[in-house]
Amino acid sequence: MDNFPRPPEQDADQTVRTSSERAAPGRAPGQAPLDAPAGVGDAPASIGRMPTVKRDTYTPDSLLSVAVRVFNERGYDGTSMEHLSKAAGISKSSIYHHVRGKEELLHRAISRALDSLFAVLDEPAAGEGRALARLEHVTRRTVEVLMSELPYVTLLLRVRGNTDTEVWAMGRRREFDQRVAELVKRAAADGDLRADVDARLATRLLFGMINSIAEWYRPDRAASGHGTGGGDTSAEVAEAVVRTAFAGLRTH
Amino acid sequence: MDNFPRPPEQDADQTVRTSSERAAPGRAPGQAPLDAPAGVGDAPASIGRMPTVKRDTYTPDSLLSVAVRVFNERGYDGTSMEHLSKAAGISKSSIYHHVRGKEELLHRAISRALDSLFAVLDEPAAGEGRALARLEHVTRRTVEVLMSELPYVTLLLRVRGNTDTEVWAMGRRREFDQRVAELVKRAAADGDLRADVDARLATRLLFGMINSIAEWYRPDRAASGHGTGGGDTSAEVAEAVVRTAFAGLRTH
DNA sequence: ACTGCTACCGAACGATCGGTCGGTGCAAGG
DNA sequence: CCTTGCACCGACCGATCGTTCGGTAGCAGT
Numbered sequence: 068m069d070n071f072p073r074p075p076e077q078d079a080d081q082t083v084r085t086s087s088e089r090a091a092p093g094r095a096p097g098q099a100p101l102d103a104p105a106g107v108g109d110a111p112a113s114i115g116r117m118p119t120v121k122r123d124t125y126t127p128d129s130l131l132s133v134a135v136r137v138f139n140e141r142g143y144d145g146t147s148m149e150h151l152s153k154a155a156g157i158s159k160s161s162i163y164h165h166v167r168g169k170e171e172l173l174h175r176a177i178s179r180a181l182d183s184l185f186a187v188l189d190e191p192a193a194g195e196g197r198a199l200a201r202l203e204h205v206t207r208r209t210v211e212v213l214m215s216e217l218p219y220v221t222l223l224l225r226v227r228g229n230t231d232t233e234v235w236a237m238g239r240r241r242e243f244d245q246r247v248a249e250l251v252k253r254a255a256a257d258g259d260l261r262a263d264v265d266a267r268l269a270t271r272l273l274f275g276m277i278n279s280i281a282e283w284y285r286p287d288r289a290a291s292g293h294g295t296g297g298g299d300t301s302a303e304v305a306e307a308v309v310r311t312a313f314a315g316l317r318t319h
Numbered sequence: 320m321d322n323f324p325r326p327p328e329q330d331a332d333q334t335v336r337t338s339s340e341r342a343a344p345g346r347a348p349g350q351a352p353l354d355a356p357a358g359v360g361d362a363p364a365s366i367g368r369m370p371t372v373k374r375d376t377y378t379p380d381s382l383l384s385v386a387v388r389v390f391n392e393r394g395y396d397g398t399s400m401e402h403l404s405k406a407a408g409i410s411k412s413s414i415y416h417h418v419r420g421k422e423e424l425l426h427r428a429i430s431r432a433l434d435s436l437f438a439v440l441d442e443p444a445a446g447e448g449r450a451l452a453r454l455e456h457v458t459r460r461t462v463e464v465l466m467s468e469l470p471y472v473t474l475l476l477r478v479r480g481n482t483d484t485e486v487w488a489m490g491r492r493r494e495f496d497q498r499v500a501e502l503v504k505r506a507a508a509d510g511d512l513r514a515d516v517d518a519r520l521a522t523r524l525l526f527g528m529i530n531s532i533a534e535w536y537r538p539d540r541a542a543s544g545h546g547t548g549g550g551d552t553s554a555e556v557a558e559a560v561v562r563t564a565f566a567g568l569r570t571h
Numbered sequence: 572a573c574t575g576c577t578a579c580c581g582a583a584c585g586a587t588c589g590g591t592c593g594g595t596g597c598a599a600g601g
Numbered sequence: 602c603c604t605t606g607c608a609c610c611g612a613c614c615g616a617t618c619g620t621t622c623g624g625t626a627g628c629a630g631t
Contacts, residue, residue: 124578142479144396148619160621161579169619199569225477227394260568264559268551271535272528272563279527299520307516311524315567316512317451376608400589412591413609421589 127165127175130155134172135218143173143222144229170232177226177236180219181243183212188246198253199260203313205247207305210277214284214301221281244274273312280304379417379427382407386424387470395425395474396481422484429478429488432471433495435464440498450505451512455565457499459557462529466536466553473533496526525564532556 133155137146148169152159166172187193192204213220223240226233248270255266264272289299385407389398400421404411418424439445444456465472475492478485500522507518516524541551 140479141481142394142396144394145479145481147617149617157578158580159619160581163620164578227392227397229393229397259570261562261566261570264563264568268556268559269563269568271531272560273568275528275531275534276524277527278531279523282527283523304520307520308524310513311516311521311567312563313567313569314513315563315565316516316521316525317565318511318513319571399587401587409608410610411589412611415590416608 125155125157125165130162130165131172131175132218135176135222138173138176139218139221139225142225170230173222173230174232176219176222177232180216180223181236181239183216184209184220184243187212188243197259198250198257202247202250202254203309205250206273206277206312207309209247210280210305210308211301213277213280214286214304217281217284217286224278224281244270247274276308276312280308377407377409377417382414382417383424383427384470387428387474390425390428391470391473391477394477422482425474425482426484428471428474429484432468432475433488433491435468436461436472436495439464440495449511450502450509454499454502454506455561457502458525458529458564459561461499462532462557462560463553465529465532466538466556469533469536469538476530476533496522499526528560528564532560 134146134151137150137154140146141150146169148159148162151162151169151172155162166175187205187208190204190208193201193208195201223236226236226240228234228237248267251260251270251273252266254260255262255269260266260269284304386398386403389402389406392398393402398421400411400414403421403424404414407414418427439457439460442456442460445453445460447453475488478488478492480486480489500519503512503522503525504518506512507514507521512518512521536551536556
């Protein structure tokens, strides 16, 4: 039991556009092209093309950011291509100009989440020093990644295994879990974790805490500083999670 | 990130029947009639009808137990009436003989979950004594209810707000959350909870831990006693959750 | 002016969706 | 034996699903 702010009440949800050039009715490409890591659908590496200036058409990645938002509001299975086209402000068939189909959008989103999460395990502080310190680092960083890549990780966490992509995602996610469970076991062997809670159970409860952040954190409400109505910076929340998980809620 | 055992690989999932009387091809009514609290679709109170002997046809509640299982495997939106009919071993149209439709099944399941959860708040130990003790009691009992009513509560936890039923469920769930949050605030005011973690955030993290149980606990694997592969009794898990949440994972 | 390409469109595809309808077999009651 | 009613069925409904197809407007390069 916990939280989540608003049920999606409105239905005519069309992303409002900021800059318009075409004469066509309101479209709304995302703001993504600047954070896109390596545009898959981009034109091959030519010289000109001035890459940073305003982009008014969709790329696979800017379309993805819209799609992921809708997926998280309605659930993947509950989202139709019609819903996506309405939210993106382009026709249903136009979506297929950018991506192969619905499942590719899911795959791209989940890949991005998994890559960010696995990158945490490759950080130096995740491999050096006492196991407890490494575990605390991974916990803190996982929280931060979850919050910075919120919509993508949220999608990953909700996967049920209905399609090939989802089965693959569940497998990769289990890999990640086991890497962290290894850390928990090692810290327990060092005598740094309480002995009366099983290591596997402890791992699950730790992840339970971390992952639940996806159910209430809303970045738009952050940095307003008044309590924890879904706001707070990711470093603050990460610190609170580490404190709560390792030191407990109770005073001594 | 955490667990969940097996992706639903098989597709020809038909509940295997134990007793057969009809000549028709394999059907499989659930084992539910004995735990049904007050059979809604049952015949009016007549005298005979010998109520306890073997029941070979579906009741709304026995059908519900099948439906909820499938809902949890494929997700509500990912489950078609065809899926349900295959799993129940009766035709699609026959389902409508017992319930009004797909959404009624969801409503019945979620009602059952919510009733069980709210009942915890009405227990004497949830209203008497120091706030911290009451909070620990509610935590322990919520874990136990979650595990005993696992499939129904799981369904509740996954609701997205797409239909009227789901919006209603989210509202009721938020009520429950706020009742518990009240307890947390009171315990914090008593000085029994650490002051450096916001009460609202603490509530969310506590629920994060509790609710995550629905993602890995599998009752069929319980009572085998070897570690925490999804087994364990609900009292054991509840105790571990209380210890971890309030005392923390770390040794002192 | 012509060509080629990108980003989009409306119309339509077969499949599947949740749900309705008119039955049918059969056990129980008279 | 005949009637009644429950539990079930196959056939079918209009709507919607994800996807495909044949365009077309507008811009860049020549």
